[in-house]
Amino acid sequence: MTIEGREATMDRAAARRTVLVTGGAGYIGSHAVLALRDAGWRVVVIDNLTTGFRWAVPDDVPLVEGDAGDGPLVTKTISDHDVFAVMHFAGSIIVPESVQNPLKYYANNTAQSRSLIEAALAANVSHFIFSSTAAVYGNPPTSLVDETSALQPINPYGMSKLMTEVMLRDVAAAHAMNYCALRYFNVAGADPECRAGQSTLGATHLIKVAVEVALGKRAQVAVFGTDFETRDGTGVRDYIHVSDLALAHVLALEELISAPTKSHVLNCGYGRGFSVLEVLDAVDRVTNSPIERKFVDRRAGDPALLVAQNKQIRAVLPWTPRYDDLDTIVRHALAWERHLSGQSATSALACAENSKAIEGEPHHV
Numbered sequence: 215m216t217i218e219g220r221e222a223t224m225d226r227a228a229a230r231r232t233v234l235v236t237g238g239a240g241y242i243g244s245h246a247v248l249a250l251r252d253a254g255w256r257v258v259v260i261d262n263l264t265t266g267f268r269w270a271v272p273d274d275v276p277l278v279e280g281d282a283g284d285g286p287l288v289t290k291t292i293s294d295h296d297v298f299a300v301m302h303f304a305g306s307i308i309v310p311e312s313v314q315n316p317l318k319y320y321a322n323n324t325a326q327s328r329s330l331i332e333a334a335l336a337a338n339v340s341h342f343i344f345s346s347t348a349a350v351y352g353n354p355p356t357s358l359v360d361e362t363s364a365l366q367p368i369n370p371y372g373m374s375k376l377m378t379e380v381m382l383r384d385v386a387a388a389h390a391m392n393y394c395a396l397r398y399f400n401v402a403g404a405d406p407e408c409r410a411g412q413s414t415l416g417a418t419h420l421i422k423v424a425v426e427v428a429l430g431k432r433a434q435v436a437v438f439g440t441d442f443e444t445r446d447g448t449g450v451r452d453y454i455h456v457s458d459l460a461l462a463h464v465l466a467l468e469e470l471i472s473a474p475t476k477s478h479v480l481n482c483g484y485g486r487g488f489s490v491l492e493v494l495d496a497v498d499r500v501t502n503s504p505i506e507r508k509f510v511d512r513r514a515g516d517p518a519l520l521v522a523q524n525k526q527i528r529a530v531l532p533w534t535p536r537y538d539d540l541d542t543i544v545r546h547a548l549a550w551e552r553h554l555s556g557q558s559a560t561s562a563l564a565c566a567e568n569s570k571a572i573e574g575e576p577h578h579v
């Protein structure tokens with residue numbers, strides 16, 4: 215299809231139909247809602263608010279409170295809003311918790327996804343985009359992991375996500391629905407305009423925790439394991455800015471629309487890794503104030519190194535990351551954290567200004 219034809223298709227679709235975003239009140243889902251709206255799509259959110267926040271959904275976006283796996287609720291929502299595509303973010307996301315309570319993950323990630331897919335299929339939803347994870351690769355032997363690498367999750371979280379990928383693969387082969395599974399690496403940062411950010415209470419994400427420490431909300435940041443086979447002994451991850459990730463979802467949707475018989479599995483990362491200590495150094499650099507580090511044992515289920523080979527997403531989607539810079543990711547996370555705490559900003563506008571000010575003055579908290 216030509217670019218003009220593709221744009222015309224998008225315009226027609228955008229004019230009348232809606233994308234259902236499950237988990238749209240959560241961290242990544244709320245950024246996807248913004249990206250979809252910015253691109254002209256109508257959106258409806260289903261979220262049970264277990265870890266999300268009602269206020270994270272913009273006032274002009276309908277929020278249906280309930281489970282993504284509640285078939286009748288999903289069916290009604292699809293019908294009420296003329297939904298033609300689903301972006302499925304809802305899920306449980308804490309790896310150590312999944313090791314301690316695996317059935318919670320198979321229930322909330324796998325079984326709920328199955329019910330959602332079933333309802334979407336019955337309602338003739340055409341396109342499905344799924345939040346998958348690098349955890350499907352487990353502990354890969356190579357430094358750069360691509361989509362053909364062995365799928366060997368080492369924790370129930372990763373397995374619960376892989377099982378959903380498998381369901382989607384089989385459903386797409388049997389029915390008129392295509393899908394894109396996006397395997398996120400480590401998501402961090404916040405909307406550069408400070409319209410959204412990570413607000414999770416008791417979050418375990420390194421950059422989130424580190425900026426909380428920098429603002430005095432926590433005493434110290436734990437470094438889980440210093441004896442990994444990595445350059446400084448700490449775990450190495452590929453940190454991707456949440457707004458670049460949200461954009462990838464919009465582009466994936468456009469791709470699914472323009473080629474409805476094709477499905478995709480795509481890594482979402484920048485293709486370079488930072489160790490825990492390098493991330494903490496970046497936080498110290500941005501705030502010009504060292505945060506306290508506490509060195510503790512490895513967590514169950516943590517691989518040493520996970521970095522994306524991202525050739526595939528760059529080949530399939532016209533995706534050009536805008537925030538591929540660790541200090542920028544940290545600055546945006548810090549600006550959002552200040553916004554949350556009201557330390558120096560009480561409105562989204564003030565927060566955005568704060569974000570710019572931090573960019574201009576990298577060594578001032």
Ligand SMILES: NC(=O)c1ccc[n+]([C@@H]2O[C@H](COP(=O)([O-])OP(=O)(O)OC[C@H]3O[C@@H](n4cnc5c(N)ncnc54)[C@H](O)[C@@H]3O)[C@@H](O)[C@H]2O)c1
Nearest residue numbers: 237239240241242262263264265266281282304305398401
């Ligand atoms: N944050 C990361 O670094 C990361 C990495 C890889 C994959 N992911 C995936 O991205 C997705 C979003 O993660 P996040 O970081 O935004 O987490 P989050 O906890 O902030 O968001 C999840 C949202 O889903 C909602 N939810 C959970 N279970 C639900 C259910 N059964 N029905 C309806 N709503 C439900 C929660 O209330 C919350 O709003 C998850 O599926 C996660 O597995 C996240």
